[in-house]
Amino acid sequence: MANPFLEYEEVQSKQPGGWAFELLQTAVIALAICIILWLFVVQGNQVDGQSMEPTFHDKELVLTDKVIQHFGEYKNGDVVIFKNETSGNDFIKRLIGLPGDEVSVSGGRVYVNGVQIEEAYLPEGRETSGGTFLAEGETVLVPEGKYFALGDNRGFSRDSRDNTVGLIPKNDLKGRVFLIYWPPKSDNLGIVHRVDSSVFNK
Template identity: 45%
Template sequence: MNKPHVVINTDDRKPQSDVTVNDYVEKEVEDDSKQEFFLVKIFRSGINFVFDFLETIVVALSVFVVIYLFIVQPHEVKGSSMEPTFQNNEYIITDKISYRFGKPNRGDVVIFKAPVNPDVDYIKRIIGLPGETVMVQSGRIYIDGKMLNEPYLEDLTPIFPGGFIKEGVVVSIPENHYFVMGDNRPHSSDSREFGPIEKKLIIGRAVFRYWPINNLGLIPGANYRY
């Protein structure tokens, strides 16, 4: 008995579909469109990133300028006129806003424009207030006739020849003016030399020392007994 004849197809290639030239062209156009869309998307993302970055920089700079001009400002102590309270090359933060709403107090350490050279900033301590009298006698300070106790001093207060203050002579502090001195009295150019300073020259009050690290901390005012 004859077995059925089985034909085995050894060619496993799939029959080709009918593909025209137009199909290839349409596919290439579609691929080009996708690539163009992708590039445009990347470009727009890059532009948005740049604008966001610039916006962040502008906002940060604006905040910095406002803080620097109106709120606080860093200063470097130069010289020895405030020793031992402050040493040369120490760095402090100056509060520029408090005196816009209040008045300076005796004992405040202030930074101000030097009357003899407005391009230079001085750091001194407020000793006399508007309307008070000041006198230096035998190395001691007298406010309204009462001796001022200054525990931060290491030396007596000398008088400089040709300066504003004369030994034993009482002087009055005008309104809106302040009498300032350095804590290192023998080595400080201050109101003994150039007289009381106007409030408008005061930049602000020294409130914080941030360098050197071992002296990091708030800067207190002085407590007086007189």
């Protein structure tokens, strides 16, 4: 009578490739997982320009949470990546107004729903001027499905104050920036913390 254990060992030993095949199989699975994560969970972007200084600097590499676009909720103060419909390029800016908010600029300060917001992420003394879309002293009501965003470097940022950007459709948002991964950061390990929404009186 044949030994079933011996037959099993013989079959196993005849698998093509042996350890090399298993290594290749593991690599393919790992690659598939990475692709899924990259397509549906996170996205890498490079900061282009100085519009978000001092929070982000030119050529820094960041990671963006894409899950929030479909299963989460954006908050005032979130730093986001979005596609600008005018230029076709990706922009990085900070959300100031959510659907239903009223945003205005007056005397160098930003107001949301009539209350001046405390922007601790800006250098002391940095002021905000109006633009071609949101002029000084005017108020914009952010409609459903749209957002109002500003760059932290207010004097060097093309953002929702300008007609070439204006209000941003939610479908153009690509996610929330949560990490600066290059160059390495010693403080906070490059983690981009969310702003306390109480400064927006929410």
